[in-house]
Structures are given as structure tokens and as C-alpha cells.
Amino acid sequence: xxxLIVIDVQNEFSEKxxxxxxxxxxxxxxxxxxxxxxxxxxxxxxxxxxxxxxxxSKAFVPGSWGSDFVEDFGPLPQSGIERExxxxxxxxxxxxxxxQWLNTLDIRSILITGFYTHGCVSTTSREAIMRGLxxxxxxxxxxxxxxxxxxxxxxxxxxVKQSALLHLVNMGAHIERx
Numbered sequence: 001x002x003x004l005i006v007i008d009v010q011n012e013f014s015e016k017x018x019x020x021x022x023x024x025x026x027x028x029x030x031x032x033x034x035x036x037x038x039x040x041x042x043x044x045x046x047x048x049x050x051x052x053x054x055x056x057s058k059a060f061v062p063g064s065w066g067s068d069f070v071e072d073f074g075p076l077p078q079s080g081i082e083r084e085x086x087x088x089x090x091x092x093x094x095x096x097x098x099x100q101w102l103n104t105l106d107i108r109s110i111l112i113t114g115f116y117t118h119g120c121v122s123t124t125s126r127e128a129i130m131r132g133l134x135x136x137x138x139x140x141x142x143x144x145x146x147x148x149x150x151x152x153x154x155x156x157x158x159x160v161k162q163s164a165l166l167h168l169v170n171m172g173a174h175i176e177r178x
Contacts, residue, residue, distance in 0.1 A: 001043075001044075001105065001106055001107050001108065001109070002043060002107065002109040002110065002111060002136075003043060003044040003045065003046060003102060003105065003107045003109075003110050003111070004034055004035065004038040004043055004044070004045045004046070004110070004111050004113070005045075005046045005048060005092065005098075005110050005111070005112045005113070005114070005124065006031060006034075006035065006045060006046065006047050006048065006073070006113050006114055007048045007092060007112065007113065007114030007115065007120050007121055007124055008048060008049065008050045008114050008115045008116075008120050009028070009031055009047075009069055009070050009073045009113075009114055009115070010049060010050065010060065010066065010067055010068060010069060010070065010115075011065055011066050011067075011068050011069075011070060012059050012060055012066035012067065013115045013116075013143065014070065017059070017066050018057070018058065018059040018066060019059055019115075019116075019145065020145070021115060021116070021143035021144065021145055021157065022143075022145070022146070022157045023143050023157065023158070024143055026140070026143075027113075027115070027140070027141055027142060027143040028070060030113070030138060030140040030141035030178070031073075031113045031114065031141045032072075032073075033141075033178055034111065034113050034138060034141050034178070035073070037178075039076075039079075042081065043081075044081040044082070044083075044102075044105050044107065045075065045079075045081065045082040045083075046082075046083060046085055046092070046098055046101065046102070047069070047073075047074055047075045047082065047083065047084045047085065048084075048085045048086075048087060048092040048096075048098070048114070048120075048124070049067070049069065049084060049085070049086055049087070050067070050086075050087055050088070050120065051067055051086055051087075051088055052088065053088050081105070083101060085097075085098045085101075087120075089123075090119050090120045090122075090123035090124075091120070091123035091124050091126070091127045092120070092123075092124040092127070093124065093127035093128065093131065094127065099131060102133070107133070108132075108133060108134060109133065109134040109135075109136065110128055110133055110134070110135055110136065111136045111137070111138060111176060112124060112125055112128075112135060112136070112137050112138075112142075113137075113138055113141035113142060114141070114142060115142065115143050115144075116142075116143065116144050116145065117139075117142040117143060117144040117160070117161040117164045117165065118144050118147075118160050118161065118163070118164035121137065121142050121164070122164045122167070122168060125137060125168050125171075125173050126168070126171065129171055129172050129173065134174070135168070135172065135173040135174065136173070136174045136175070136176040137165065137168060137173055137174070137175060137176065138175075138176055138177060138178065139161065139165055139175060139177065140177060140178070142161060142165075143157070143161070144157045144158075144160040144161040144164065145157050145160065146160070147160050
């Protein structure tokens with residue numbers, strides 16, 4: 001059985017957020033399609049939400065607009081197969097019981113969507129691969145940001161995303177487009 005994991009679909013990544021993603025609206029549209037597809041097929045959905053620790057940046061502060069799910073996203077209250085998980089690190093498996101939840105549902109395959117492709121999506125994918133899960137990623141349903149470093153240079157958001165996905169495929173993840 002397969003499950004959908006939706007990582008950090010939070011306002012902070014929108015154009016008004018502290019961690020704006022250039023292709024945010026396109027990624028949100030693709031994630032919405034994946035969520036609708038999962039709900040129609042009665043596929044479990046793990047909704048992962050990030051909260052920063054008190055000493056970290058002012059992004060993703062619990063209770064803030066930036067830490068809220070994007071409007072119309074999040075688990076349906078009446079659903080028995082949708083669950084929310086909170087994390088304060090990059091990977092959704094670290095410090096949560098998402099692995100136990102997936103095991104309870106006999107999930108061996110996951111489709112990962114969300115933000116940042118190079119951060120939380122990548123780390124969660126690696127954690128899942130190390131746990132023996134089959135990992136699929138919809139590149140259209142993820143998003144990254146531009147990155148610049150004085151010594152290493154710069155990459156556009158699309159280059160960052162492509163690089164992260166190439167690394168994950170090399171580690172055993174699969175690409176799955178709608």
C-alpha cells in the first residue's frame with residue numbers, strides 16, 4: 001500500500017512568507033491534485049508541519065500565520081487515514097512517530113510532496129530510503145529557493161530542485177509525475 005506525505009505546506013513558503021519559493025503557486029496546485037487523488041483512492045495522507053525551535057529564526061513560529069497550513073490544506077477532521085505530524089528538524093521521521101504510523105498501516109511505499117525539495121523533502125526521502133520504504137517524488141509538487149554562497153556560487157531555485165532530485169534518484173528514489 002502507498003501513502004502520500006505532504007511536507008510543510010505552510011504559509012511561510014508563499015510570496016508573503018519569510019521563506020518564499022518562486023514556484024510556490026505551481027507546486028501548491030500540483031500538491032492539491034495529489035491530495036485530491038489520494039482522497040479519491042482512500043490513500044493515507046501524512047500531513048507534516050514544521051515549527052522552529054525558540055532560539056531559531058522567526059519563521060515557522062508555532063501559532064503564527066507563517067506556520068499555518070496553506071488555506072484548504074491539512075488533514076480532514078473526519079478522516080481516519082489522514083494524520084498531522086509536527087517536526088522541528090528537516091526530516092519527518094526524526095522525533096515523530098510517522099514511521100510507526102506507516103508500519104501500522106502496512107505502508108511500504110510513499111509519495112512525497114512539499115517544501116523545500118533540497119531540505120525537508122530531501123531529508124525525509126533519505127530517512128525513508130534508509131528504513132526500506134519505496135520512495136516516489138512528484139517534482140512538480142515540490143519547491144525550492146535560490147541559493148547563493150560567496151565561495152560556491154549561486155543556483156536558481158529550479159537548479160537547486162533539480163540537483164536535490166538528482167541526488168535522491170541516485171540514492172534510490174523514483175520520480176513520479178501526474
